[in-house]
Amino acid sequence: MNISTVRLQLRLLEQDDWAFFLALHDEPCVIEKCFDRPSDTQIRNKFMQRLAPGHPTANKSLCLMIIEIKTGKKVGVTGLTTSSSNTPEVGYLLMPEFYGQGYATEALQAFLTWATTAFNIQQFTAVVTKGNVGSEKVLAKCGFKLVSVEPSAYEIGGVLFDDHHFLLTCTQ
Template sequence: MRIVVETERMLLRRFTGADAGLLAALYGDPRVMRFITVQPLSLAEVESKILPAYLREYRELADGLGSFAAIEKATGQMAGRFSLKPASSYGLTGGTELGYRLYPAFWGRGLATEGARALIASAFGRLHLDWVVATTMAGNIGSWRVLENCGMRRVRTFYYPDADLMPGAENGDFVYELTRGDWCRQGKDEPSEHGESRVGRDAPGNPES
């Protein structure tokens, strides 16, 4: 098990080929995917596309970048998935993109904020990156509150050409960013040499970004 970041309550580790079923349960839950895609994904799609892409990222990206399984320390259960990788979402023009989604059973416990803060700390303190970005649908209030609790700043709104993509898409997506300079001015602690970041439980979480 390759642990990338540790927080107070979670271990963020690399996915393995054995995680397909758990990942499919996450991507196949309409509640989780409500602000992400029109149709939840099937196990076949996860096995043929999503998981192979995650495993490929570990070979192609710098160590510490990619998509990671969030494991709750207390139970050993997978709480969801976090990601930190070169920006690729529609509406972004650069930077390193932060993402997260949690199983509904883990909503409302501050885990999204905890994991996101740890990856931001790793981005700036361990990986020496300059610019972290994220997007979330305007209607996903819980998600953009998580980003703001992490110190990120809303900089603009973009709109998809096909605004009828899903309910709420017509209101656009918010773009958030945080620069290394702003993070340092906020007085954030850098993670340890192993990527560890001790983060408190000070904000309610939300599963999607």
């Protein structure tokens, strides 16, 4: 499975992506507005869960590596998880050197278009920690709407943050 845009290729996560996945979850600029740094064991477990491609209606994760076509450099990851609500939740993490280039929006939009067609998904959710303005802009550009704010819902670095819940309803 490959998804391509003008500048990016998205492909399933592979075993050879471990070092990049670890670096992504260890980079302070990447995780500061998302979560506390997990242990290496937690990161390894998360990686292993995302290696096996899942089906978004089976409470499994689907994780794709984002690669810059021009250079072959790994940019980040995107994908989804499905909880008991059966509405897939999208997410993405990019390395800081790729911030501000529109890559998150480009990758997420391509992924959403593909997932809507491949799995007939009608709605997607996303949760962003208050203060993560860049991620909120990406979601807005992809058509997500803020639907609720959950006060003091998530702790990062000993500080409680509001969670901003977003929804995208697809029309075909």
